[in-house]
Amino acid sequence: MRRRDMLKRLLQAGGAAVAAVLAIPALVLSLAPLRGQQRSIWRAVGSLEAFPIGGVQKAAVPLPHPDWAKTIIDQGVFVWRPTSTELVVYSRSCTDLGCPLTWDPGGEVFLCPCHGGIFAKDGARMAGPPKQPMHRYLTRIREGLIEIDLRSIPPEA
Ligand code: FES
Known part of the structure; x- marks a missing residue:
């Protein structure tokens, strides 16, 4: 093998190694959303007993604000208990443009x-510009508390 060919192959191998190293962060970032979607974030809404059967009641779930450090915002929700065995928790945001x-x-x-x-x-x-029904959270009852999965509705809702 000539010296020039050897040098050319070494440069090609080095270039491929650098490209592989640079691709790792991009690969990790591209997979991050998939990992995040799978994990639930459960937050307590309140005691099941606090919400009467048949009624709709407003509640607030305190959350850290995603953009402002050390700021807590209240995520508004509506709780509806159609029967003693059914529970619905809606996002308070309209599915048109997000008004409360x-x-x-x-x-x-x-x-x-x-x-x-x-x-x-x-x-x-029923009427107006919204094209979709209200957003419903996944719910569960743990030790008498209603909990909602914050990731079960779109992030902008
Ligand atoms: S934001 Fe509710 S109807 Fe437009």
Whole structure:
């Protein structure tokens, strides 16, 4: 083998090694979202006994703000217990542009103050611009507490 060919092969091998080392961080970053989606984040909403059967009640789940250090925000939710064995926890954010919904106990509907969106008690869209029903959290009961999985609805909800 000529000296020039040997040098060429050494440079090619070195280039491939550098490319492989540089690709590792990109590979790790590209897999990070997949890992994150699989892990649930459970937070307590309150005691099951605090929410009467048949009613819809507002509650707040304190969360660290994702952008501002040492700041706690309240994630607004609605809790509905249709029967003694059923439980629904909705995000308070409208599925149109995220405005906070209010519960109208007289009409038994959720109202959006921004563009007139209306949702039924079961979260179904009734009127206005929203295209989707209300977001429902995955729920569980642990030691008498209602817990929701924060990752079970889209992050912007
Ligand atoms: S944000 Fe609720 S209807 Fe537009």
